[in-house]
Amino acid sequence: MSMSSLGPPAPAEDAAHADITSFAAAFEAWLLSRPAGVVGASFPQPTTGARMETMRRLMSDLFAEGWGRWGWPEAFGGLGGTILHRAVMWEGLARHGVGGMAAFEHLEVLGPTLLAMGPPEFCAQAFPGFLDGTETWAQGFSEPDAGSDLAALRTRATLDGDVYRISGRKIWTSWARFARWSLVLARTDTVESRHRGVTAFIVDLRSPGVEIRSIAQANGHDELAEVTFDDVVVPGDRLIGSLNGGWAVAMHILSSERGTFAWFRQCFLLQHLQRMLQWGTPEADGLLGDAVLDLASVGALSIDALRVHEHGATLGPRAAFTKLVLCAAEQGLFNWALASDADVIIDPVDERGLDLRAAYLFSRIVTVYGGSQQMQLDTVAKQILQLPA
Ligand SMILES: Cc1cc2nc3c(=O)[nH]c(=O)nc-3n(C[C@H](O)[C@H](O)[C@H](O)COP(=O)(O)OP(=O)(O)OC[C@H]3O[C@@H](n4cnc5c(N)ncnc54)[C@H](O)[C@@H]3O)c2cc1C
Known part of the structure; x- marks a missing residue:
């Protein structure tokens, strides 16, 4: 899409929102007005396609209002700002009921590398289509x-x-x-x-x-x-x-996929935790404590990752450690849920857990995407701890 078709500026385009505190306050006010796109993306969808459609509509609204353009350079359809703008936006969307990012997780996995290393003219033309939800990657x-x-x-x-x-x-x-x-x-x-x-x-x-x-x-x-x-x-x-030079591109992407992406994922895990608390049992409190601590660790590690990326650097092998802690948190959270009230997770006719069941099953394979757990352990052992092979 061409940038000339963007129309008049939306309220979210206020230059004051370059300041992250101003952006966070204004975005929260917008969320509290219960925008239709946010409400639509808050219901569990029966199919992957339906989920994708609600997310496309949400991204289109976020783009039209300007929120979804913050955190990306103006040359590529953004309004400026940093990854912290995106971190604040997705945290708010998760808190207001949006259940995940669907294909738009690739904005965070691939987006930073595309803009840093991709052909500038092509990216200037194509990237706005990613931001507004029409053409994903x-x-x-x-x-x-x-x-x-x-x-x-x-x-x-x-x-x-x-x-x-x-x-x-x-x-x-x-x-x-x-x-x-x-x-x-x-x-x-x-x-x-x-x-x-x-x-x-x-x-x-x-x-x-x-x-x-x-x-x-x-x-x-x-x-x-x-x-x-x-x-x-x-x-x-x-x-x-x-x-x-594709290997350097892959390594740049992995810093996002294993590092900063943990921030975005834990935003949604925290919402699962909040929702599942009502079904918790005292016998499973030990597992709950472990999951909460691991989630807090993910939060701390991924804020550090966001800060590194904010200044244009990448994490290198440290990203592997962040991914390991994220996996422990995600699996620990659902282990606790299963131990607390197995029906919510495994009973196919229990209406409480339609989306939780899918999230539980997905948590079993999070140790595979972005490189398997064994490979992350290998990276930590060799490249961070410098242990002998
Ligand atoms: C949900 C999900 C989403 C994904 N999305 C994408 C995507 O969008 N794009 C994409 O390109 N890929 C994607 N993948 C693929 C993912 O990156 C690979 O599955 C992963 O890198 C592991 O590769 P593999 O499946 O070939 O397993 P293998 O490499 O065959 O590994 C099998 C097992 O052997 C172990 N193993 C292998 N080699 C060693 C070793 N040297 N030392 C110790 N243990 C070892 C592994 O840890 C693993 O347990 C996705 C995977 C999942 C589960």
Whole structure:
């Protein structure tokens, strides 16, 4: 979309909101007016598609009002400010009932890297569509034989005149079915070159040769997908970072996915905790105490991560530790819920827990996305504690 179509400034565009306290107060006042988009995104939805639609409407409203543009540079459709604006916005949305970010989690996982390392002209054109909910993004890293060992990836990009042709297969690509664009890691050198021969491309998922197949999940949702690329043409300038520089792009993303993203996720976990307190039993109080402490640790670690990113830096291996603590908190929270009142979590006819059941099941696999728990432990052992191999 073009920036000239944005229309007159909305109240949220007040320049005073560059100050985070002013922004937080004004956003809270807006939330208290019970905007329709927020209310709509607060009800559990029966399908992944319905969930996505309510979130698109919410993002469209947030963009039109200006709130959703804070925290992003003006050159890319934003209004300025920092990641703290986004942290405040999602914290408020969670407190006012919005149940999660759906595909817009990639604003926080991929967005900062896209804008820091992506082609500026393309991002200036495409990023406003992400912010306003019309064109979302996906992350094409993992392959059937390249997950933990990502450097083994085989999806290949070959230069053909002034375009690249990409062929290969990605798996576990969250929200691909709903996305217009995907960041795709592809091999541009020999397989033996491992991480030194990988490049990050921007691929239009509407291109001929792209096929997306949803993967049904145990929790009833299907936001994951397998994406195949059969000789897909990508313009030669749609690179993020440099040719064969895809590994640095991936590492930049992981600082967000394992580090700052913990802030956004714990906002929603805290709401689950609040809601489930009514079903708590004294016998399970020990588990509750552990979960509360772990959530507080996630809060502290992720505020630190936000501060680092606020100043344009990345966390490096420290992000792995934040992800480990987030996993412990999320699983501990739902372990407590299960121990307190198992019916809420596992009884399919118990009306209290429709969305909690899905959240419980999802909590079992949080130790996998963004790199498995074992790989995070490995990073902490080798790169932070410097333990011998
Ligand atoms: C909910 C969810 C969302 C996801 N979204 C995306 C996405 O959007 N985009 C994307 O690209 N990927 C995504 N993934 C994929 C995810 O990144 C991979 O599943 C993950 O990196 C693990 O890879 P794998 O599944 O191939 O498991 P494997 O690498 O085969 O690992 C299997 C098991 O072996 C262990 N293991 C492997 N190697 C070692 C080792 N050297 N030392 C010790 N233990 C080891 C692992 O810890 C794991 O327990 C998602 C996954 C999930 C669960």
